[in-house]
Amino acid sequence: MKFLLTSGGINNKSILDALVDMLGKPIADSNALCIPTAMYGHPWVGPGVKAWQFISGKEENPMVSLGWKSVGVLELTALPSIDENRWKPLVQETDVLLVSGGDALYLCHWMRQSGLADLLPxxxxxxVGMSAGSMVMAPNIGEYFVGWTPPEGGDETLRLVDFSIFPHLDHEMLPGNTIATAERWAAEMQGPAYAIDDQTAIKVIDGEVEVVSEGHWKLFSP
Structure with missing residues (x-):
């Protein structure tokens, strides 16, 4: 699987060009599934209006609204209650998964419970992840980002990439997300860690990592 891990969605031409290159065809010829699940676990974004805005393409951060050939909804909390033959072929045939922000540990829990985590590789x-949708791919998220607490506790996530992500660096609505905070957070991570702003994404293909940015970011090595 190819990963485009963003902080704030497809916010500039560089990230958009990277996405099209990864797809290998125009967005208008590509089918998408959007996954809003992470939103329900976060008190700022769901459930309610913002979840609907994401699904309907009226989101503040472009993902669903990019002009896809088709967009479907994959709600992870529903998948354990239906036969996997009703959703696995859909996922296997889609061109892109659009995974919203929200709570990374809540998303991780339902990726595992639904079986999607096992299918992804x-x-x-x-x-394409945004914020928590990107962070969930890491080995862990760090205590700074723990909100919803999983039944097993801890801050471990899916470990499908070997680095962690501190999103929304220097965001005006998140005054605590400074480079100094990111540096303290990175000191607790299990491996390499990136702090990225909303104009930055991390592209991963076959384990090769490339930063795509029109903003600012920093790599913290262990």
Whole structure:
């Protein structure tokens, strides 16, 4: 699977160009599935209006609204209650998964419970994450980002990439997300860690990592 891990969605031409390159065809010829699940676990974004805005393409951060050939909804909390033959072929045939922000540990829990986590490594599609949707791919998220607490506790996530992500660096609505805070957070991570702003994304293909940015970012090495 190919990963485009963003802080704030497809916010500039560089990130958009990277996405199109990863798809190998125009967005208008590509089918997407959006995953809003992370939003329900975060008190700022769901459930309610913002979840609907994301699904309907009226989101503040462009993802669903980019002009896809088709967009479907994959709600992870529903998948354990239906036969996997009703949703696995849909996921396997889609060109791109669009995964919203919200709570990374809540998203991780439902990725595992639904079976999607086990399926992801075998997919040929592009995974586009935003904020928590990106952080969930890391080995862990760090105590700074723990909100919803999983039944097993801890801050471990899916470990499908070998680095962690501190999103929304220097965001005007998040005054605590400074480079100094990111540096303290990175000191607790298990491996390499990136602090990225909303104009930055991390592209991962076959384990090769490339930063795509029109903003600012920093890599913290262990």
């Amino acid at each position: 075998s997919l040929n599609s592009v995974y």
